[in-house]
Amino acid sequence: MELSERKxxxxxxxxDDYIVTAEPVGSSHILKSHNLGISSATVRxxxxxxxxxxxLEKPHTSAGRVPSYLGYRVYVDELMNExxxxxxxxxxxTNAFRQRYAELSKTIEGxxxxxSGLTNYTTLYTTPASCGTIIKSxxxxxxxxKSFVMIVVMDDGSVKNRTIxxxxxxxxxxxxxxxxxxxxxxSNINSSILTPExxxxxxxxxxxxxxxxxxxxxxxxxxxNSDNSGDLLLTGTTNIFxxxxxxxxxxxxxxLEFVKKDNIGKLKELISATGxxxxxxxxxxxxxxxxxxxxxxxxxxSLGGGVKGKLAIIGPTRMDYARVISTLDYLTGCxxxxxxxxxxxxx
Amino acid sequence: MELSERKxxxxxxxxDDYIVTAEPVGSSHILKSHNLGISSATVRxxxxxxxxxxxLEKPHTSAGRVPSYLGYRVYVDELMNExxxxxxxxxxxTNAFRQRYAELSKTIEGxxxxxSGLTNYTTLYTTPASCGTIIKSxxxxxxxxKSFVMIVVMDDGSVKNRTIxxxxxxxxxxxxxxxxxxxxxxSNINSSILTPExxxxxxxxxxxxxxxxxxxxxxxxxxxNSDNSGDLLLTGTTNIFxxxxxxxxxxxxxxLEFVKKDNIGKLKELISATGxxxxxxxxxxxxxxxxxxxxxxxxxxSLGGGVKGKLAIIGPTRMDYARVISTLDYLTGCxxxxxxxxxxxxx
DNA sequence: TGTTAGCACTCTTTTGGTAAGAGTGCTAAC
DNA sequence: GTTAGCACTCTTACCAAAAGAGTGCTAACA
Numbered sequence: 056m057e058l059s060e061r062k063x064x065x066x067x068x069x070x071d072d073y074i075v076t077a078e079p080v081g082s083s084h085i086l087k088s089h090n091l092g093i094s095s096a097t098v099r100x101x102x103x104x105x106x107x108x109x110x111l112e113k114p115h116t117s118a119g120r121v122p123s124y125l126g127y128r129v130y131v132d133e134l135m136n137e138x139x140x141x142x143x144x145x146x147x148x149t150n151a152f153r154q155r156y157a158e159l160s161k162t163i164e165g166x167x168x169x170x171s172g173l174t175n176y177t178t179l180y181t182t183p184a185s186c187g188t189i190i191k192s193x194x195x196x197x198x199x200x201k202s203f204v205m206i207v208v209m210d211d212g213s214v215k216n217r218t219i220x221x222x223x224x225x226x227x228x229x230x231x232x233x234x235x236x237x238x239x240x241x242s243n244i245n246s247s248i249l250t251p252e253x254x255x256x257x258x259x260x261x262x263x264x265x266x267x268x269x270x271x272x273x274x275x276x277x278x279x280n281s282d283n284s285g286d287l288l289l290t291g292t293t294n295i296f297x298x299x300x301x302x303x304x305x306x307x308x309x310x311l312e313f314v315k316k317d318n319i320g321k322l323k324e325l326i327s328a329t330g331x332x333x334x335x336x337x338x339x340x341x342x343x344x345x346x347x348x349x350x351x352x353x354x355x356x357s358l359g360g361g362v363k364g365k366l367a368i369i370g371p372t373r374m375d376y377a378r379v380i381s382t383l384d385y386l387t388g389c390x391x392x393x394x395x396x397x398x399x400x401x402x
Numbered sequence: 403m404e405l406s407e408r409k410x411x412x413x414x415x416x417x418d419d420y421i422v423t424a425e426p427v428g429s430s431h432i433l434k435s436h437n438l439g440i441s442s443a444t445v446r447x448x449x450x451x452x453x454x455x456x457x458l459e460k461p462h463t464s465a466g467r468v469p470s471y472l473g474y475r476v477y478v479d480e481l482m483n484e485x486x487x488x489x490x491x492x493x494x495x496t497n498a499f500r501q502r503y504a505e506l507s508k509t510i511e512g513x514x515x516x517x518s519g520l521t522n523y524t525t526l527y528t529t530p531a532s533c534g535t536i537i538k539s540x541x542x543x544x545x546x547x548k549s550f551v552m553i554v555v556m557d558d559g560s561v562k563n564r565t566i567x568x569x570x571x572x573x574x575x576x577x578x579x580x581x582x583x584x585x586x587x588x589s590n591i592n593s594s595i596l597t598p599e600x601x602x603x604x605x606x607x608x609x610x611x612x613x614x615x616x617x618x619x620x621x622x623x624x625x626x627n628s629d630n631s632g633d634l635l636l637t638g639t640t641n642i643f644x645x646x647x648x649x650x651x652x653x654x655x656x657x658l659e660f661v662k663k664d665n666i667g668k669l670k671e672l673i674s675a676t677g678x679x680x681x682x683x684x685x686x687x688x689x690x691x692x693x694x695x696x697x698x699x700x701x702x703x704s705l706g707g708g709v710k711g712k713l714a715i716i717g718p719t720r721m722d723y724a725r726v727i728s729t730l731d732y733l734t735g736c737x738x739x740x741x742x743x744x745x746x747x748x749x
Numbered sequence: 750t751g752t753t754a755g756c757a758c759t760c761t762t763t764t765g766g767t768a769a770g771a772g773t774g775c776t777a778a779c
Numbered sequence: 780g781t782t783a784g785c786a787c788t789c790t791t792a793c794c795a796a797a798a799g800a801g802t803g804c805t806a807a808c809a
Contacts, residue, residue: 081801096753099802117760118799194541198559206553206561212545218559293662296655304651308643311658315640428772443782446773464772709789753808763798770791779782 058108058129064091065101066110067134070122077120077299124338124372127350138377140385147173148382152389154176164290166325167366170386171259174379175298176370177314177325180356181286183364188213189245190278193237200224203267205274210247215278217269230265233271237324240355241275249279264398285364287323300348300371313347321392327363333383338372350374354383356390379387405455405476411438413457414481417469420724425644426586451733471685471719473638474697477683478723479628485724485733494520495729499736509705511637514713518638521726522645523717526673526701529632530711530738533559536592537625547571552621553594556593562625566617579610582616588622607745632711634670637659647695647718660694661716673712676700680730685719697721701730704739 058066062208068089071182082098085091091098102120105111113119122130140148151169156163156187160182171178189210197203202220209215240257241249258272292311301307314322325336333354340347352366352374366386368379405413415436416427429445430436438445445494449467452458457473460466469477487495498516501509507529518525524612556562587604588596628743639658648654652658661669668690672683680701687693699721700714713733715726 079801083801094753095801096755097751103803115760115804116803117758117799119801173687191545192543194543194553196541196555198538198555198557202559203560204555204559206541206555207545208545208551208553210545212551214551214561214563216561232580293655293659296651296659302651304643304649307651307654308640312640312643324774325522329482382450384806385451426772430772441782442772443774443784444780447781450774460773462789463774464770466772506805751809753806754806755805757804759800759802761798761800762806764796766784766796768793771789773786773788775786776784777782777809778784779780 058105058110059089061093062101062105063129064089065098066105066122067130069102069111069120069228070126070130070134073122077373079114079118079121084119101340103306110211124340127337127340127372127376128340133336135377138375138381140381144173144382145385148386148389149315152386157249160238163356163364163366166290166356166386167288167290170366170368170382171294174368174375174382175291175294175295175370175371176374176379177289177291179287179289179314179322179365179367179369181326182286183358189243190241192242193234194205195234197227197229197238198229203230205271206280207274207363217274217277219267219274221267221270223266225265225267229265231267236261236263237271246279249275251276254279287319287326294368300369300373306348309347310349313349318343320368324352326351326367329365331355333380333387335376335380349374350376352376352379352383354387356387358390403535405452405457408438408440408478409448409452410481411436412445413452413473414477416449416467417473417477417481417576420469425719426461426468428466431466464653470718471687474684474719475687478684482724485722485728486670487728491520491729495733495736499733501531510703510713511635511702514635514637517713517715517729518641521715521717521722521729522558522638522641523715523721524636524638524641526634526636526661526712526714526716527672528634528670528711531704536590537588539589540581542577542581542584543690544574544577550577554621554625564621564624565615566621568614568617570605570613572612572614576610576612579614580614582609584618585612588626593626596622598623598721601626627711634666634673642717645717645718645720651693655696656694657696660696665690669716673698673700673714676712680727680734682723682727688704695719697723699723699730701734703734704735 065085068085068091072085072088079360082095082102085098086095102111105126106113106120109123112123114121135311136240147169151166154165163180163182167178167180172255176245179310191208191210194206194208196206200217201222201224202218203225204216204218206214206216255274255277261268264303267348292314295301295307295310301310324335325341325343328334332344336344336353337353338348348371349369351367351369353365355363356366357363366383368374368383370379412432413542415432415438415580418432419427419435429442429449432445433440449458451468452473453460456470458467461468485542486514494516498513498666501512510527510529514525514527537600539553540554542550543553548569548571549565550572551563551565553561553563569583592667601619601623605615608615639661642648642654643659648657654672672688672690676683680699683691683698685695691698695718696716697719698714698716700712702710703713704710713730715721715730
């Protein structure tokens, strides 16, 4: 069904209103807020037609219309007006970005937090995943007679460490030997090739007698394993209380439980699978969100030095898409601009 | 007001019932569930007296009685029966504890998670705070021409690191010199003495010319600063949906917002201030919880090697104190026992 | 032929009023 | 001191009526 210009205008008007009021929109209501130059009867006819086309829905006979998922899709793809960020919004984004913390993860959390506050929705972000990075070097540092710290520095500057405690005392000479061996054997290789099989075979060949080998190789295996699995974290979960669709305790519970534990894996997959440009997933469009009345807007962030991740907004399908998209895009722009300034210290 | 034995029995019966049903308890109701050998009229008289003494409250004239904070206090201190954990509960605790993860923080999170599941309340835990630990050694490892990783190993085996990027290229000789200098000057000292003043003075005296000094000393300052401030983390927040006092969206919102961000600092203080034995904070007893109808049960955990922290349950004042306390105490016992087994590998 | 005024009809929400239920507190008797 | 009995209070559940919002259809109109 090809939509006439008038139908598009009406659809847009309905969704614009619905996003603000969260109430089904009636024919006469539209005329008050939009100057369409037609009567309510005409609007009613068009609405009936739009409903037939699957763009609108009726909660019940005597209620106004509500957008369907298809309606939102058309709205997002071609109807909505671009949202222009206010000066205050722009300055908040800029501030969030300027305020770099000592730890990378804190920086991203800070940005995510700002986005939550700004949009009034919940923000999801992946921590930077070091998918198959290269091991740079090893250090084994004694703590006391029976324990030491094993430190692995990756090519991208990330550091992994574990305290290893063993049953009997060791002397530091062994640590030195082991350290040298690890550096000789495993440095400058991609961690992803450290499969359990490779490691098992390698362990047999170590020319150093020691009870620590199991722990050391266990850690190596974990590194290979944990790689490419950045976490998916949340900020602003309590923002959902601000939206009328979550005024029922059951809906809220469903949302909060959805966004925790069990489904976080599915959500992460969904978010990771999106492309390089900002993308919008509306309600039932994806089985993961089926019947949840939830939409996602996913964008990409990059903090330079190969640090990349996803930043997503999750909220009711009745989301202020224009504003959310503008906010995310502005943020992305900000970051890229800052990074391209060669020489700026990023950390 | 000194409570007679009969009053104590009645108070206990009321609270026992109320903890299960969450409904105001009436005089005849008590007689059904507890064999007190007196009539409902007598119970009513005693209840009126208990109310006068401040142990009970009435939601309205024709409702049953509900415990006051004072009532709960007496209940927790002298009335409640000890809860005996079921075999299934014991095995769940044991399992949670056995399943050690690679990272310390994951282990604690796992235990906290198990406790949330077991008790059906929200669990708070502090990550181990390394209050004024001693610096063991430094490593500076180059990443590329313009960046390196600075690693600081602490006496207790914890590792802190930061990637430092500088404006102009450096050669690895400088790093080596700096590394030696740091080890010579700062190893085996308590990080808490690294005040901004000390560091500023020290920076002037470094015999090595380098643009990296600011970043390096900045990191040192952060280490001294960030010390003794373990985070306060949560598991099982959505458990509150299982309790009838949170069936209203407003109460739930209040709880979830309380337990997030703004108040987390206050909560941390409150929890940290408790003593070495398991302690119970009931409703208004503490200004932080004022009018929130929330109670806390706080216990201490220790994972050996100086790793200590708090593990707390937060929930409605109508909490199953006996069960919560037993669960936490059993867990603590478990841990201590495991640790005292010399030679067991803990990590 | 597309547009519009008018109106009957439907469905939800609000309101108010009554009945049922639970529990107290008092009184008088034991 | 304890208890049976009963009047009284307050909440909750239920139902019916009224109000309100919006549609869909019909007939008239440009």
